[in-house]
Amino acid sequence: MRPLAELTYYELLDLSPGATPFEIRQAYKMATGVYGEESIVIYSFFSEEERKEILTRIDEAFATLINEKARSAYDQLLIQKGIMKEGSQYGSPRERLAVGGPNRPGAEKNGPAENPVIREILCQEVLTGKDLKRLRSELEVSLEQIAEWTKIRPGLLQCIEEDQFNQLPSRLHLRSFLKAYVQYFHLNPDPLVDRYMKRVPD
């Protein structure tokens, strides 16, 4: 038996050291269900005290892992202790190679929502192309990076940012392009897409 304190945050949430923020959110959601009050899965297994202790630790784990800075400090700690291998952490060169995907920036910042400029943009009722561009530059992402990841050509992305509606494809296609664009930042796409689409003429 491993006492609770001995389980790493990754083990606690059943995650690999290279887990993406998306996977961390999924795992957190699942863990809070499994250890929740109504859960049959752990029925009678823990005392109420133990269960609450585990939930507290799960919250702790989530708060640490979802925050890039806190996570990398925690990873360093695990590496020092010899529990985790150097290079297996999320965003490390080797890990990036192994996954083969881009290391998207939204996660690298301390969560986009913590940046005041971004937060302000996210609170707007209507989004303009300019807002998207500000969002992008705030996250220090080039248009090419998005183009490469979304497979949308840069010229079209530029039209989106410049509100050149006559250059844009049908509403349906535009929506899916916008969605991909916003997803690159790890943001919930649908509300943002809706706010942009409000201004697009039929």
Place this chain on the structure above:
Amino acid sequence: MTHIWPIGGGKGGSGKSFLVGNLGVWLAKLGNKTLLLDADFGGANLHTMIGVPHQEKGLADFLSKKVQTLDETAIETRIPNLFLISGADNNLEMANMAYEQKMKIFRAISKLSYDYILLDLGAGTSFNTIDFFLISDGGIFVTTPEPTSVENVYRLIRSVYVRKIRQFLKAYHFRTLLEKAEEKGQGGDTHKPEYLITLTKELDPEKGKMVEEALRASQFKLVLNQFRKQDHPKMGVLICRIVEKHLGLPMQFIGNIAHDDLVRDAVVQRVPFIERYPHTQTAIDLKKFGQHILYSRRNGEDPPPAAQSVEEVQASGGEE
């Protein structure tokens, strides 16, 4: 080589005899010489499940020395290759069998020559049940998706665990361990296996490590029986995960066996379900269960087709 699979679950009515009976029929029909041993002393009814209403002999005859070998108590069923050692005529004392008698049965079982021996264990967590469960290094736990059943299966798993620690530490050390646990006393935790292991590691790190490794070498499996559509589809995987994570016991999930009202019909008619209703989801699940057992090679050389992993569960959202 004889594969011995004890099947237990803690709670009565979770379907142990049903699973043993149907699994046995399936294995036998594939040409495996299979023995079903009813080790539910005091509540035996495996014979009814496979439609053998009259038994001229049974386990009791072996213990009372009416016959010399355990094999002689095995009766043929109407299914070729399928044999039964019935517990129907067990007398009242057998439920509280003496240690010597139990050892006698264990020795006799190890001498039997079958392809598969399935042990149908009784409910509860008596030493008899637990010791039969530990007869091989792999055992199958059965639960249904209800809190009562889950509670009992956890109780059985913990009891098996404690018994394994005890087996390993020998009586004297185990007693010392329990005394120490009482001394340090943490309320109701003193007899929890996870606490005992932590304590063993504290008292004697080397021994603690050895026990831990021995436990890790065990191959327990879990089946979720009477699974209904509205139940959480990942429940079994999650239960195994809890046992692994918090007890350090490897536990492999075999799969869900669908609930079907027709099971009752088959039992009432006293025919094996898998024969009577071969095309139901439940029968398909039973066959998958059988396949898992068939391909489970004990020495780890040929890992059985893995049940769904935790990663897959997470990938599929797991929010049901």
